Amino acid sequence: MSNGTSxxxxxxxxxxxxxxxxxxxRAVGRMQQRPETDPTSWVFQGCxxxxxxxxxxxxxAFNQCPHGGWFFxxxxxxxxxxxxxxxxxxxxxxxxxxxxxPDPSTSWALPYWNYALDAPTRTRPTSFTSRALPAAFRxxxxxxxxxxxxxxxxxxxxxxxxxxPPDEEFWAAPYRAKGKNSAFETNIYRDINPFTAMxxxxxxxxxxxxxxxxxxxxxxxxxxxxxxxxxxxxxxxAPHNQVHGGVGGWMGRVESSPRDPIFWLHHANLDRLWSGWxxxxxxxxDHTSWLDHEFIFFDxxxxxxxxxxxxxxxxxxxxxxxxxxxGVGTRPLFVPPPGAPQAxxxxxxxxxxxxxLLDVREPTTVEPSGVEGAMRSVxxxxxxxxxxxxxxxxxxxxxxxxTPFHVFLNGPTGDLDPEGPYFVGWISFFGMAGAGGHDAxxxxxxxxxxxxxxGLLPEGPLTVSIVPSIPQPATVGPKPSFESVSITSI
Ligand SMILES: [Cu+2]
Numbered sequence: 466m467s468n469g470t471s472x473x474x475x476x477x478x479x480x481x482x483x484x485x486x487x488x489x490x491r492a493v494g495r496m497q498q499r500p501e502t503d504p505t506s507w508v509f510q511g512c513x514x515x516x517x518x519x520x521x522x523x524x525x526a527f528n529q530c531p532h533g534g535w536f537f538x539x540x541x542x543x544x545x546x547x548x549x550x551x552x553x554x555x556x557x558x559x560x561x562x563x564x565x566x567p568d569p570s571t572s573w574a575l576p577y578w579n580y581a582l583d584a585p586t587r588t589r590p591t592s593f594t595s596r597a598l599p600a601a602f603r604x605x606x607x608x609x610x611x612x613x614x615x616x617x618x619x620x621x622x623x624x625x626x627x628x629x630p631p632d633e634e635f636w637a638a639p640y641r642a643k644g645k646n647s648a649f650e651t652n653i654y655r656d657i658n659p660f661t662a663m664x665x666x667x668x669x670x671x672x673x674x675x676x677x678x679x680x681x682x683x684x685x686x687x688x689x690x691x692x693x694x695x696x697x698x699x700x701x702x703a704p705h706n707q708v709h710g711g712v713g714g715w716m717g718r719v720e721s722s723p724r725d726p727i728f729w730l731h732h733a734n735l736d737r738l739w740s741g742w743x744x745x746x747x748x749x750x751d752h753t754s755w756l757d758h759e760f761i762f763f764d765x766x767x768x769x770x771x772x773x774x775x776x777x778x779x780x781x782x783x784x785x786x787x788x789x790x791x792g793v794g795t796r797p798l799f800v801p802p803p804g805a806p807q808a809x810x811x812x813x814x815x816x817x818x819x820x821x822l823l824d825v826r827e828p829t830t831v832e833p834s835g836v837e838g839a840m841r842s843v844x845x846x847x848x849x850x851x852x853x854x855x856x857x858x859x860x861x862x863x864x865x866x867x868t869p870f871h872v873f874l875n876g877p878t879g880d881l882d883p884e885g886p887y888f889v890g891w892i893s894f895f896g897m898a899g900a901g902g903h904d905a906x907x908x909x910x911x912x913x914x915x916x917x918x919x920g921l922l923p924e925g926p927l928t929v930s931i932v933p934s935i936p937q938p939a940t941v942g943p944k945p946s947f948e949s950v951s952i953t954s955i
Contacts, residue, residue: 471574477595492555494621504763515720526761533694534686535669543777554765577733581792593650629942642713642867652711655883660794662699706893717865741789851954859902859948866943
């Protein structure tokens with residue numbers, strides 16, 4: 466059944482128990498009561514994305530979510546669309562049982578979490594209202610009736626927030642990182658600012674390693690749907706990965722993220738940003754290997770469906786968004802540099818020790834030596850013949866740290882402000898827990914030129930710093946590490 470008039474609204478603008486959030490909570494509770502073998506159950510739907518080790522049900526449709534490839538956006542669009550139908554049907558079921566008229570399901574649509582709605586300004590640098598989880602996700606109790614003020618029901622949107630547990634207890638129960646249930650930001654603005662992604666003009670580029678070609682929606686993977694590879698498009702880099710990491714706990718892992726009810730509002734926002742990007746005149750791929758690819762989902766009747774990517778694109782005609790222009794980001798003080806072609810690489814410097822421990826609370830700084838000459842020659846030319854690529858090698862973690870990590874290319878000033886001129890980019894740990902180390906690469910050519918022009922990179926040792934976005938309490942949990950940092954000219 467299409468619902469041509471449904472409007473997905475902005476949860477950041479809603480009152481705590483707006484009917485859209487109230488009925489979402491009730492329907493999530495209903496899904497959670499269903500057996501794991503039921504395709505419309507909370508656990509089964511989550512497993513379509515990824516399967517936690519504690520779940521014993523198996524299905525061919527499980528573990529599908531593609532990250533780091535050009536199916537990231539359409540797959541999640543289809544995933545959300547069927548989920549929205551399952552929620553709507555559950556609302557209809559509850560309303561019928563409780564004799565509620567008119568049927569609230571007919572006007573219900575999945576809300577989106579517009580974390581970038583409140584952009585900081587020079588006079589209001591720390592506004593973070595929209596960056597806190599919407600209040601309905603932070604309250605342990607909820608009203609029994611829509612519009613009610615009693616708090617008599619357990620709230621299915623609530624997860625405890627806690628320190629990361631020891632490894633072996635990670636799967637014991639869903640949680641968010643410590644402090645996320647306070648009315649405080651889950652991320653700093655820089656981490657969730659969609660400006661860079663929204664400024665891109667191509668959806669997907671052909672494979673390149675290191676991936677320095679900037680795109681909106683990651684690289685062309687032909688008919689492959691990689692479950693996970695760290696070749697992120699800009700939207701996946703920020704805000705997608707950063708919000709997963711910023712909420713932390715089960716949201717920080719591919720196997721468990723859909724089990725936090727905020728997951729679906731996060732992805733609704735990414736889907737909205739995609740619609741907004743197209744609305745600006747950008748285009749989706751037109752390759753048949755993209756358009757004809759089939760995904761597997763389940764509808765509200767528990768029936769398996771295999772829509773093509775084209776069919777999923779058309780699903781967007783069934784709903785609209787309250788706004789395609791709110792919270793699309795603001796130009797950072799310094800826009801991260803664009804990509805560069807890859808050819809004849811020359812390693813200028815490598816520093817670091819295998820499995821160097823990166824302290825979650827403190828910045829870690831290394832000093833690559835022997836690169837100053839190359840930097841001066843890049844900086845001295847308008848059209849540099851070489852590009853400088855900074856790579857953090859062998860990034861690894863046992864469990865997701867509840868915060869993104871920033872990389873800085875710094876002079877002697879020690880300035881680690883992510884809004885400042887030395888910010889290079891992010892290290893993402895989403896999907897990385899327990900996996901082999903991956904490399905994070907950044908083209909710093911333009912940045913070196915700009916810093917030099919502005920006199921911000923005086924002579925002296927160069928440092929590369931890796932810094933947690935939000936300081937974390939010491940815990941026994943996450944042990945993020947990297948092996949080395951290199952600077953290469955290509
Ligand atoms: Cu996600």
